[in-house]
């Protein structure tokens with residue numbers, strides 16, 4: 550009798566459930582890269598917006614499901630959202646039966662709800678990753694029922710009764726590739742690169758607030774300033790008009806910079822919203838930032854996100870409400886003339902970075918997948 554060959558271990562099959570904007574898709578992409586590197590088989594279950602996302606996720610086997618929000622869209626909007634969610638759940642139940650994944654991972658947002666609810670119903674292992682320091686509605690709802698609840702922020706709040714696993718915020722390989730670039734502060738008369746970014750959708754207010762603040766800087770500071778300003782598409786023209794006569798050393802405007810990681814790495818100072826990926830990227834790269842949270846984010850979670858960095862000394866939290874162009878100009882001028890303070894903040898930001906967050910989350914996901922026999 551010929552000796553039997555040992556069976557090759559089957560690659561774990563992971564379903565990634567994420568949709569909506571970059572906020573959920575970027576960390577899903579970072580996890581996808583880490584899981585592919587560990588030999589996992591991946592399927593992306595997403596909504597219409599997530600399907601349009603490129604990069605690693607764009608190359609995965611993808612299934613689209615219906616997903617609607619049920620919060621704050623008026624009675625008709627909520628009713629439609631609830632119907633879509635119900636239909637999405639029926640789709641997801643059938644889809645998971647066919648795909649038979651070993652684990653389902655969700656990133657919050659309504660697109661992740663149907664696949665996770667279906668997985669819970671079918672007693673499959675599940676992992677949720679919460680990107681914000683205050684958990685979102687979908688994740689709060691799922692928290693007591695999923696196998697593991699991973700969080701990005703060590704200082705964040707977990708849903709009641711949950712023991713979270715702190716993995717950090719998975720950031721894209723394009724960011725990780727730049728993490729050894731040292732922060733080089735600009736001397737008092739040297740060119741100063743200021744990067745202004747409002748997250749994946751841009752921030753409307755930055756197109757007026759920043760030009761107005763920069764206009765108040767002394768000539769000598771404006772003449773050394775290289776400004777990279779992300780504006781929402783509808784504000785680009787007006788923002789261009791506001792900055793063109795300010796006598797800056799250089800200006801670049803766009804509604805979305807595809808090379809943002811490189812621009813972050815090159816910035817002497819960043820002015821930004823405090824979305825979870827932006828915070829994760831600033832920390833991994835170790836770049837100082839003025840943090841202006843989006844005041845209408847659900848439960849004001851961007852303020853909670855920014856607080857950890859502010860307290861660690863890696864940035865300056867400036868709430869938008871009371872912020873005037875004058876106050877921002879004073880802060881900018883002070884920082885442009887304080888290379889040592891900027892270098893110190895860069896070090897403090899780096900100290901809270903978690904460059905191996907995607908790896909940690911990938912390991913957690915695969916360990917959870919191995920508990921499948923216990924679940925079924």
Ligand SMILES: CC(=O)N[C@H]1[C@@H](OP(=O)(O)OP(=O)(O)OC[C@H]2O[C@@H](n3ccc(=O)[nH]c3=O)[C@H](O)[C@@H]2O)O[C@H](CO)[C@@H](O)[C@@H]1O
Pocket residue numbers: 570571572573575680681746747748749750779804805806807808809810823824825826827828830843846847850851854
């Ligand atoms: C307005 C709002 O509610 N935003 C939420 C959204 O984040 P939102 O997607 O707006 O912001 P994030 O900071 O999480 O992510 C932005 C991402 O876009 C990239 N980028 C940005 C601009 C650009 O020109 N090029 C570019 O590549 C950044 O590098 C980053 O990777 O989901 C996040 C995760 O749940 C939340 O923390 C945010 O509060």
